Amino acid sequence: MSKFQECLDTYDKEFGKLKVKYDKKLLTAVAKGCGPSIYNKDASKVASGDKDEMERLKKSFLIKKLGLKDSPKLDEGIAAVVKIMGSSNRNKYRAMFYYLLVKHFRKASVYK
Numbered sequence: 001m002s003k004f005q006e007c008l009d010t011y012d013k014e015f016g017k018l019k020v021k022y023d024k025k026l027l028t029a030v031a032k033g034c035g036p037s038i039y040n041k042d043a044s045k046v047a048s049g050d051k052d053e054m055e056r057l058k059k060s061f062l063i064k065k066l067g068l069k070d071s072p073k074l075d076e077g078i079a080a081v082v083k084i085m086g087s088s089n090r091n092k093y094r095a096m097f098y099y100l101l102v103k104h105f106r107k108a109s110v111y112k
Helices: 002-019 025-037 051-065 071-086 094-104
Strands: none
Touching: 002 025, 002 094, 025 094, 051 071, 051 094, 071 094
């Protein structure tokens, strides 16, 4: 089994724990878009309590990648995803976090 498939299997288990239904094809595309960061223990997870990381995520992913305008709605979207994944959950995998943001902002077309 490839390392990429192992990551997808991990995300499947985590979504199962969260009781979140997801689109496997879209998750696969989002995970590929994350690049090699999904294989790095530290980079593969999002530290939602780190304000600097949340600001980088907003600028590089939401604004640059998804093409959204900077507004309070972006922070609300991030907060919604943190709520879904659980603020105390230490396994906020980057690909899953990004996937949930894509769904929240209805930007799946970016990955088509």
